[in-house]
Amino acid sequence: MLEGLPREYDVIVVGTGMVESILGAACARIGKSVLHIDVNDYYGSEWASFSLDALMEWTQKQETAEINIDPHDEHEKIVPISNPKDVCRNVQLKWNIPETKEETETMEENASKPMTLDVLKKQSRKFNIDLTPKLYYASGGLIDLLVQSNVAKYCEFKLVSRLLLERNGQLENVPSSRADIFNSNDISLIDKRLLMKVIMNCSSMSIDDLNEDQNLPFVEYLKKQKLNDKLCHLILNSISMVDYTATTKDGFIKAKRYLDSIGRYGNSPFLFPLYGNGEMTQAFCRLCAVFGGIQFLRFPLAAFTLNSSTNQCTGIIATTGERFHAKDAVICNHAYMKSISESQNTIHRIVLLTNQSIKASEKEEITYLRLSSPDETGIHVIEVGYGPGCAPDGLFLLYLFPEKSQTHAGDNTDKIIERLLKLTGDHFTRTNILGQFTFDQIETISLPPSSIDKLFLTHGPDGTIDHDAAVNTARNLFHEIYSNGEEFLARAPDPEDIVIEDPSNTDDTSTTKTENETL
Amino acid sequence: MSVHGQVKVRTSAEQKAARERERAEKLHLYLSEYENILTNRQTADPLVLLKSTENVLSEHPDCFTLWNVRREALLKIEHEQEKDLLEKELSVTQRCLQSNPKSYSCWYQRQWCLKQLREKFNVNLYKNELGLCKKYLELDERNFHCWAYRYYLLEQLCPPTSSSDLEPFFDQELEFLHATIGRNLSNYSAWHYRSKYLDKLLDHCPTRRSAVLSLEWELVLNAVYTDCWDQAAWFYLRWLLFKQLGSEAISEDKHIKPLEELDEVEPRNRWCMLALCQLWKEKKVRDEKRKCYLEQLANEIDCDRAQFYRDQI
Numbered sequence: 001m002l003e004g005l006p007r008e009y010d011v012i013v014v015g016t017g018m019v020e021s022i023l024g025a026a027c028a029r030i031g032k033s034v035l036h037i038d039v040n041d042y043y044g045s046e047w048a049s050f051s052l053d054a055l056m057e058w059t060q061k062q063e064t065a066e067i068n069i070d071p072h073d074e075h076e077k078i079v080p081i082s083n084p085k086d087v088c089r090n091v092q093l094k095w096n097i098p099e100t101k102e103e104t105e106t107m108e109e110n111a112s113k114p115m116t117l118d119v120l121k122k123q124s125r126k127f128n129i130d131l132t133p134k135l136y137y138a139s140g141g142l143i144d145l146l147v148q149s150n151v152a153k154y155c156e157f158k159l160v161s162r163l164l165l166e167r168n169g170q171l172e173n174v175p176s177s178r179a180d181i182f183n184s185n186d187i188s189l190i191d192k193r194l195l196m197k198v199i200m201n202c203s204s205m206s207i208d209d210l211n212e213d214q215n216l217p218f219v220e221y222l223k224k225q226k227l228n229d230k231l232c233h234l235i236l237n238s239i240s241m242v243d244y245t246a247t248t249k250d251g252f253i254k255a256k257r258y259l260d261s262i263g264r265y266g267n268s269p270f271l272f273p274l275y276g277n278g279e280m281t282q283a284f285c286r287l288c289a290v291f292g293g294i295q296f297l298r299f300p301l302a303a304f305t306l307n308s309s310t311n312q313c314t315g316i317i318a319t320t321g322e323r324f325h326a327k328d329a330v331i332c333n334h335a336y337m338k339s340i341s342e343s344q345n346t347i348h349r350i351v352l353l354t355n356q357s358i359k360a361s362e363k364e365e366i367t368y369l370r371l372s373s374p375d376e377t378g379i380h381v382i383e384v385g386y387g388p389g390c391a392p393d394g395l396f397l398l399y400l401f402p403e404k405s406q407t408h409a410g411d412n413t414d415k416i417i418e419r420l421l422k423l424t425g426d427h428f429t430r431t432n433i434l435g436q437f438t439f440d441q442i443e444t445i446s447l448p449p450s451s452i453d454k455l456f457l458t459h460g461p462d463g464t465i466d467h468d469a470a471v472n473t474a475r476n477l478f479h480e481i482y483s484n485g486e487e488f489l490a491r492a493p494d495p496e497d498i499v500i501e502d503p504s505n506t507d508d509t510s511t512t513k514t515e516n517e518t519l
Numbered sequence: 520m521s522v523h524g525q526v527k528v529r530t531s532a533e534q535k536a537a538r539e540r541e542r543a544e545k546l547h548l549y550l551s552e553y554e555n556i557l558t559n560r561q562t563a564d565p566l567v568l569l570k571s572t573e574n575v576l577s578e579h580p581d582c583f584t585l586w587n588v589r590r591e592a593l594l595k596i597e598h599e600q601e602k603d604l605l606e607k608e609l610s611v612t613q614r615c616l617q618s619n620p621k622s623y624s625c626w627y628q629r630q631w632c633l634k635q636l637r638e639k640f641n642v643n644l645y646k647n648e649l650g651l652c653k654k655y656l657e658l659d660e661r662n663f664h665c666w667a668y669r670y671y672l673l674e675q676l677c678p679p680t681s682s683s684d685l686e687p688f689f690d691q692e693l694e695f696l697h698a699t700i701g702r703n704l705s706n707y708s709a710w711h712y713r714s715k716y717l718d719k720l721l722d723h724c725p726t727r728r729s730a731v732l733s734l735e736w737e738l739v740l741n742a743v744y745t746d747c748w749d750q751a752a753w754f755y756l757r758w759l760l761f762k763q764l765g766s767e768a769i770s771e772d773k774h775i776k777p778l779e780e781l782d783e784v785e786p787r788n789r790w791c792m793l794a795l796c797q798l799w800k801e802k803k804v805r806d807e808k809r810k811c812y813l814e815q816l817a818n819e820i821d822c823d824r825a826q827f828y829r830d831q832i
Contacts, residue, residue: 179704183701189741189777192741192744193781196746197784497534
């Protein structure tokens, strides 16, 4: 099946995760020949979204057989790959609902028909479950990149309509705009003024204006502005979204970004992609293909080829022995390297399938909640439902994950769920949780870069809420590979402006026809 | 798409030329149609004139002369057809408003139609118009044309018969204005119309005076504390204190003290300082401090209006 596939390329990209996909698109965009492969039969790697069936299939991992390939000559060295799915460990999927209707007949009669697994499976395609859920700051790195490169036309977004925080043992809305604060009955007049003052300062002051305060812990700076504990927590947790150990400088920068993002597309600073986060990787892969990149899923990859005398990566080799050469670079997701098995930093991700939102609302919402306290790292909670096309009507996906990876973390799933249930009260209880999917994602962002020339390793997701790390890595790697001032993802032209020459009129350049091409 | 990235794209010079060609065509079309209409203004059949002006106006809604032509045509038509045509006229203006929601001509035309329809007053029509206003205000809450038009509608809709209907009517409008202010404190139009309706309500129900003004004071105090730099709320505050409450009703405890506290938290805020100076003068207290503040305002804080402050010393 690999016959007919050219063997020579400028760049070979292994893996279709976020960083690799952005890079693949960027290289194709400047006219390089790109071969973009993935051993999986889906796009996205650890950033993929799945239908319910696909998720259940994914949880049944298969072992890959070791392939032994002999080097061509004494200069060639073969570096076998690891199974990239090993980057996710301890995968568990538990259901709290019966398999089929027959099993329910032995249970007591309920007022409503209980949900069964086979009913859910019939709606499998209405689910888009993210392995790595993220939100998008309206004034943030990825949205800016999407707009600048015009990749934005391949995707659609919805606003994250509801931002919550923990207050008085309940879930309440985050007051972050002037209108929110004006309408709040919970804050005294003086506190409203003090809060608005801090918010205005975060927006309008520059970092330099802070002077020595920059290195103070942010919580101390806020106390200096006469904010009480509750308001300090509001700013730290829900506007800056940093831990209590953060410096004023970090807190300020993040608060600024949050406040700048409000109003750009609506009354919330965050966007969520329609059909889930997996769409992002596909959007960039699409741009790569449009500019001539070759995309190949289910590629039978065995190993990388190295030139041992120059210590340069020269390409890849399939299980069938065919070799593919890359002139400029081989870009590879770190998950393919055997070295990740040494990493002990993991992000424990929880996905709950529920039949009730964590907080009542009259309309369809996308909800974000950040849980934290002075002595622990933040936990992100994202709830999506039918609105962004991630679940069937009436059902929800509830994502919970920590902001920072942990070493040797025990399974704290129940502890985190208990904490959330305390805040949701009677409205949302354990009986609303239909299914529970958890896994440990190895965090590769802190692993060292490759020591092999022309082999560029990309990392997987971290626990932060946004994509900035991925975008920055992609940009930096791009400039490392092509350091002669090439533009990173220049804007793709609009269809109306593309001129296609009539091949029979190649001498006469003054007559050109224009056609509408769908890019 | 062709070879790797080597796409031929129109240069900006070519794009500009294409745009110029398009504009020239549009202009030519407009001018010839316009000429045509004016030549036939007196002679052509009114219905024909209405059709041809409609086409031009939907793209260029601010052409006053063409609206005049339409009004002439509508007046020429006999009575039975008139009512339908006038109602249809409203939908024509709606289309034109889509290209320019702040077109003086369109809003004027709507009002003109309603005036013409006066004898055949239709409550549903007015209610529809109110709904339209709400929609336009959602799109742009500071569209003063829309606010003025809404005020005109409400004046017309105001229950003329029993005066017991008036009170809930005013309360309803005050609710609407409260929600609008809740969305955006800076909405000067909303505050302005709130003052008008408050006046009407208090004239109509004098017994509710102290309760209503008390709530109003809380509302405006909330507004100036939330954003002490927004002038809309301060204007309303001064109106409330001096035009509605009056000297006797102003209490040091309820009105002056909260503003003094605000002043402590936000020193050198010209609005707060001015309001305090005026309050202190009314109540004949803190004369020294008042003069000091007015000097500060004149010399340092708001020098552009120095004489205004000095006159008050």
